[in-house]
Amino acid sequence: MALTREEREQFLAEPHVGALAVAAEEGRAPLSVPIWYHYEPGGELWILTGRDSRKARLIGDAGRFTMMADRVEPTIRYVCAEGPVVGVAPGTREDHLRLASRYLPAGKAEAFVDYAERELGPQVVIRMRPQHWVGSDLGRM
Numbered sequence: 096m097a098l099t100r101e102e103r104e105q106f107l108a109e110p111h112v113g114a115l116a117v118a119a120e121e122g123r124a125p126l127s128v129p130i131w132y133h134y135e136p137g138g139e140l141w142i143l144t145g146r147d148s149r150k151a152r153l154i155g156d157a158g159r160f161t162m163m164a165d166r167v168e169p170t171i172r173y174v175c176a177e178g179p180v181v182g183v184a185p186g187t188r189e190d191h192l193r194l195a196s197r198y199l200p201a202g203k204a205e206a207f208v209d210y211a212e213r214e215l216g217p218q219v220v221i222r223m224r225p226q227h228w229v230g231s232d233l234g235r236m
Contacts, residue, residue: 096235103174103230104136110197111164115142115150118157126153131194132162139222140176143186143194146217154180154221162223170234178226186218 098106116127128150134140140162144150154160158180165173191211195204211218 096232098172098174098230098232100228101136102232103176103228104134106172106174106230107134107140107162107164107176107225108136109164111166112198113142114163114165115160116163117150117153117160119153126150130162131198132164133194133197134162134176134225139181139224140178141220141222143190143218143220145215146185146219151219151221155183160221160223170232172230172232172234174228174230176223176225176228178224180221181224182220182222184220184222186220188212190220191218 112129113132114127115130115132116125119126126149130142130144130150132140132142142162159178160180161175161177163173163175165171188208191208192204195207195211199207
């Protein structure tokens, strides 16, 4: 059964590992990768990724991407949001901490961010404004 706008936005705001999809180079299938993301209902969705990553380059070329989040319990539910990129900025330590704190157990985010700053290279925050939505809860059928 289709989700209401409020249900879609609330579900996407939960800390699911997302599946990001973006158009790829000619002759290749779209790139689809798991990723941490942040979203608050009614706002922009944002990700943090390597400044020089293939993902960042493809998003820059396409100017838009899709984020899908799902779960299988207590019922199968999913939400996809697709839209244009509305901003790209250098990632900060605060961005890293906000995202890591959303996904990691209490007390683990600082150590992860220390590792990320040391080992992962420069990061960027890419912001997307959800424009097109698809969502369903198959347990309500």
